[in-house]
Amino acid sequence: MTDHRTGTREEWQAARDELLAMEKELTRRNDALAEKRRALPWVPIEKEYTFATKDGPRSLAQLFDGRSQLLIYHFMFGPPYEAGCPVCSSIADSVDGVTAHLNSRDVTMVFASAAPLEKLQAYQRRMGWGFNWVSTHDSDFNVDFGHSYTDDQARSFLEAGVPPVIAEVSAMCGTDPVGYLTQAPGLTAFALGNGVVHQTYATTARGLEPLMGYYGLLDRTPLGRHEGDPPEMWFRRHDEYAGAARSSSR
Numbered sequence: 001m002t003d004h005r006t007g008t009r010e011e012w013q014a015a016r017d018e019l020l021a022m023e024k025e026l027t028r029r030n031d032a033l034a035e036k037r038r039a040l041p042w043v044p045i046e047k048e049y050t051f052a053t054k055d056g057p058r059s060l061a062q063l064f065d066g067r068s069q070l071l072i073y074h075f076m077f078g079p080p081y082e083a084g085c086p087v088c089s090s091i092a093d094s095v096d097g098v099t100a101h102l103n104s105r106d107v108t109m110v111f112a113s114a115a116p117l118e119k120l121q122a123y124q125r126r127m128g129w130g131f132n133w134v135s136t137h138d139s140d141f142n143v144d145f146g147h148s149y150t151d152d153q154a155r156s157f158l159e160a161g162v163p164p165v166i167a168e169v170s171a172m173c174g175t176d177p178v179g180y181l182t183q184a185p186g187l188t189a190f191a192l193g194n195g196v197v198h199q200t201y202a203t204t205a206r207g208l209e210p211l212m213g214y215y216g217l218l219d220r221t222p223l224g225r226h227e228g229d230p231p232e233m234w235f236r237r238h239d240e241y242a243g244a245a246r247s248s249s250r
Helices: 009-038 086-096 099-104 117-127 151-156 164-172 205-211 213-218
Strands: 050-053 056-059 069-074 107-113 132-135 186-193 196-203
Touching (some): 069 086, 086 164, 086 205, 086 213, 099 107, 117 132, 196 205
Parallel strands (some): 107 132
Antiparallel strands (some): 050 132, 069 186, 186 196
16 A cells, blocks of 8 residues: 555645546436436236245235335345355345335335245344345245246356355355355345336346445545455455454444
């Protein structure tokens, strides 16, 4: 870090003003993109799905919990997992504190995974999260929306070999690479009106970064994300970082 270019306050301010103009332009472009996102055609959900929840079986419409909008985060925690994906866990940390604010804007946020509900609840207690987490274990929901795969499908993803990061993260989840890749993350949005549920939006991969609040902060630090190329697997569950027991407020 000490080798970075230095300058006067005036030089910094001139460069900062130029960057600010670019940041404002990006904000306007993001606003326009959000408008196009909301303008997507809605797809009615005609299939019935049942989810296992802490309050018993619930339909997709019931997950809205009296609101008209629903966001479901597809959390990677499959039946063979012994613990949730650490990257998905970092997203859960970021989202857990904002659900009340979403509720105030007529939005319900739910996490869904393919593992049995008992596994999810045990892990949720460990992590100290309060959001609603439902199981799709006995449902086609995760499969139909492209977030659960068969073992054969998962093996096909590894035909070129097992990337080191996949080997590492699968071990962190207590499964092998095939078992780990039977699940995929994602965010799906739904609307409810006149008793009909519609899918309105979906994203995955880097489209999930808005849920990863720490990235926006890291992008504003001197070293940025500092993940390497290809990126290293630096994520840990919040109770696994060095010093977590001393610094955690959970």
